[in-house]
Amino acid sequence: MSPLLAFSIIASYFGLLIIVSYFTSKKSDSKTFFTANRRSPWYLVAFGMIGASLSGVTFISVPGDVGNTKFYYFQLVLGYLVGYAVIAYILLPIYYKLNLISIYEYLRQRFGFWSHKTGAAFFILSRTIGASFRLFLVAAVLQIAFFGPLSIPFAVTVAITIMLIWVYTFKAGIKTIVYTDTLQTVFMLLAVVASIWLIAAEMNLSFSGMINSLREHPYTEVFNWDWKSKTNFFKQFLAGAFITIVMTGLDQDMMQKNLTVKTLRDSQKNMLWFSLSLLPVNLLFMSLGALLYIYAEYVGISFTVLDGNLKFMYAGIWHGPDELFPVLAIHQLGGWVGIIFLVGTIAAAFSSADSALTALTTSFSIDFLNVDTESNSLRTSRTKLLVHIGFSLLLFLVIILFKALNNDTVIKSVFTVAGYTYGPLLGLFAFGIFTHRQVKDKWVPLVAVLSPLITYLIGQNSVAWFGGYKFGFELLILNGAIAFLGLWSISFKKID
Numbered sequence: 441m442s443p444l445l446a447f448s449i450i451a452s453y454f455g456l457l458i459i460v461s462y463f464t465s466k467k468s469d470s471k472t473f474f475t476a477n478r479r480s481p482w483y484l485v486a487f488g489m490i491g492a493s494l495s496g497v498t499f500i501s502v503p504g505d506v507g508n509t510k511f512y513y514f515q516l517v518l519g520y521l522v523g524y525a526v527i528a529y530i531l532l533p534i535y536y537k538l539n540l541i542s543i544y545e546y547l548r549q550r551f552g553f554w555s556h557k558t559g560a561a562f563f564i565l566s567r568t569i570g571a572s573f574r575l576f577l578v579a580a581v582l583q584i585a586f587f588g589p590l591s592i593p594f595a596v597t598v599a600i601t602i603m604l605i606w607v608y609t610f611k612a613g614i615k616t617i618v619y620t621d622t623l624q625t626v627f628m629l630l631a632v633v634a635s636i637w638l639i640a641a642e643m644n645l646s647f648s649g650m651i652n653s654l655r656e657h658p659y660t661e662v663f664n665w666d667w668k669s670k671t672n673f674f675k676q677f678l679a680g681a682f683i684t685i686v687m688t689g690l691d692q693d694m695m696q697k698n699l700t701v702k703t704l705r706d707s708q709k710n711m712l713w714f715s716l717s718l719l720p721v722n723l724l725f726m727s728l729g730a731l732l733y734i735y736a737e738y739v740g741i742s743f744t745v746l747d748g749n750l751k752f753m754y755a756g757i758w759h760g761p762d763e764l765f766p767v768l769a770i771h772q773l774g775g776w777v778g779i780i781f782l783v784g785t786i787a788a789a790f791s792s793a794d795s796a797l798t799a800l801t802t803s804f805s806i807d808f809l810n811v812d813t814e815s816n817s818l819r820t821s822r823t824k825l826l827v828h829i830g831f832s833l834l835l836f837l838v839i840i841l842f843k844a845l846n847n848d849t850v851i852k853s854v855f856t857v858a859g860y861t862y863g864p865l866l867g868l869f870a871f872g873i874f875t876h877r878q879v880k881d882k883w884v885p886l887v888a889v890l891s892p893l894i895t896y897l898i899g900q901n902s903v904a905w906f907g908g909y910k911f912g913f914e915l916l917i918l919n920g921a922i923a924f925l926g927l928w929s930i931s932f933k934k935i936d
Contacts, residue, residue: 446586449782453627454604457620457790461607464616480618482706485697486714488621490629490721493688493714499628499788500577502722503729504761507743507750511662511730512671516913517722519680524715526681527689528708530873535695536704542806543695550872552881558888559868560807563692564800566861568831570687571796572838575601579839581766581785598839602832605790605797617795618700624787629721631784635769636728638777639735650731659730670912679913686862686916690869693799732764739772800831863895863916864888867923877931887926895919 502513535543544563548556579598587597640650654660664671688694701707736743736752743752751758754767769781804827805811811823864887871879895918899911911918 445779446582446782449779450582450586450786453783453786454607456623458607460620460623461616464619480697480700480702482701482710483713484622485618485701486710486717488618488625489694489697489710489714490625490717493694493718499632499725499785500581500765501762502725503732504764506659506726506729507733507761507764509671510659510664511726512664512676513726514662514722515664515671515673515676516680516683517718519677519682520684520718521715522677522681523684523688524711526685528711531685531689531695531869532698532704532707532711534873535699536707540699541696542803543690543692543699544803544807547868547872551868551879551884554881555868555879555884556807558885559865560803562861562864562888563690563803566865567691567693567796567800568834568838569861571800572835572842574796575835576839576842577762578785578788578790580763581782584766584770594843595840598836602797602836606828606832617798618697620790621697621795624790627787628784629724631780631787632724632728634780635777635784636724636731638780639728639731639773642773642777643735643738653734654727654730657730657734659733660726668908668910670910672912675912675914678917682866682917682920683862683913686866686920690862690865691799692803693796696799696802697795728765732768735768736764797828797831797835801828804831860892860895860915860919863919864891864923866916866920867891867927870920871924871927871931875928875931876934877928878934879927880930880932883930884927887923887930891919891923891926894922 505513534546538546538549540546542560544556544560547559575598579594579601582601583592583594583597587594587600636650640647645653663673664676666672667674669675698707698710701710733743741752741754743750745751746758750761752764753759755771759767765781766785768777770778801824805824809823809827811820868884868888871877895915898905898918899915902909902911
């Protein structure tokens with residue numbers, strides 16, 4: 441793909457997003473930025489959340505990781521259904537009853553000042569890391585397709601990527617995102633379907649031939665019953681349920697979209713329809729991954745394990761699983777596949793990253809600066825703008841750091857980090873919802889810091905301590921349980 445073609449695609453795509461931003465930001469105010477005036481249609485939010493929840497991680501890393509973990513990721517997806525049911529019928533009723541904008545205000549009302557600040561701080565830490573991982577992917581693709589051939593440094597690519605997000609979100613915030621997410625989900629789903637079709641055509645496979653090839657390939661194994669394995673079914677299923685609860689239900693980014701829907705009933709419909717749609721969509725992405733490996737074998741690309749990680753050689757350079765789709769689409773297949781890949785990756789990555797920037801701005805503004813979301817004063821507008829810029833700079837720095845340190849697939853990195861940083865949130869909300877006890881508020885930050893450290897210690901020594909047992913994503917459950925027990929130890933019976 442020529443740099444000129446890549447530039448034309450990128451410019452056209454962002455031009456479209458800016459047009460959407462222009463129309464959605466008319467007559468916008470502070471309430472529009474934070475809540476979209478609670479007028480978002482539930483079906484629009486549900487469809488847009490597909491792209492926001494999947495992101496560039498799913499578009500690139502899930503297909504790539506099929507080589508490491510086959511279709512075992514689908515076990516995690518099945519667990520999502522339980523998690524979304526918990527969100528719809530336990531968490532959403534609380535958020536709507538209390539009329540929350542930042543969901544961490546619940547912790548202030550339930551426990552007190554320090555619990556509120558602790559919950560918000562752990563969200564900001566978690567979402568900053570998660571959004572940076574996701575933006576890293578799209579910046580890497582843009583570097584391969586356009587900026588790299590022009591000898592533009594990766595840091596400049598990252599800066600431009602974040603600046604583009606800032607341009608179309610800084611004014612109308614969440615209202616714009618509800619509409620741009622819908623548009624980007626359309627592009628992402630069309631891209632994955634078109635990629636599957638074109639790659640199959642490249643190997644002269646009919647639809648039935650493609651299905652047979654996938655069915656017979658060892659990478660399409662779905663269930664793992666080995667209890668010691670990190671990808672055991674029960675571990676993955678339970679982890680999927682709890683990952684969904686924390687990374688959607690206890691996450692300001694995802695909940696902020698839901699809370700723009702006018703009524704609780706409509707928000708619950710949004711959540712349930714959205715959860716059901718994720719089953720076929722994720723299956724599509726994993727099928728694309730298996731097909732990519734089949735195609736790689738077809739053209740003579742072989743895979744090997746180096747330093748514990750799956751690698752393949754292309755053009756004299758070793759690449760990891762996350763680079764399989766980009767390398768094949770842009771350099772090997774080219775043409776329409778390269779164009780479709782570029783559009784799909786941008787759509788997938790930005791549908792998650794843009795809302796993360798708005799959610800970080802919202803949480804910090806409300807939870808730490810006590811910004812009045814009803815006010816349209818110059819002071820409120822200036823504060824919102826400065827916070828928005830500040831988090832843009834923070835994301836830039838974290839992405840550059842991640843570029844220097846990353847040695848694993850991004851999908852694993854995101855969920856591993858989530859297991860540690862979202863655990864205290866899981867413990868806090870579970871303790872608040874399922875007990876009637878009060879906590880000694882000033883000790884909550886200590887519990888929230890200790891629980892991930894204890895979890896890490898157990899995870900690192902589980903093989904020796906527990907007869908060969910290896911923790912996977914279920915570390916999140918352990919972390920939440922430790923936080924819950926820690927909160928119980930500093931609690932007392934509430935006297936009404």
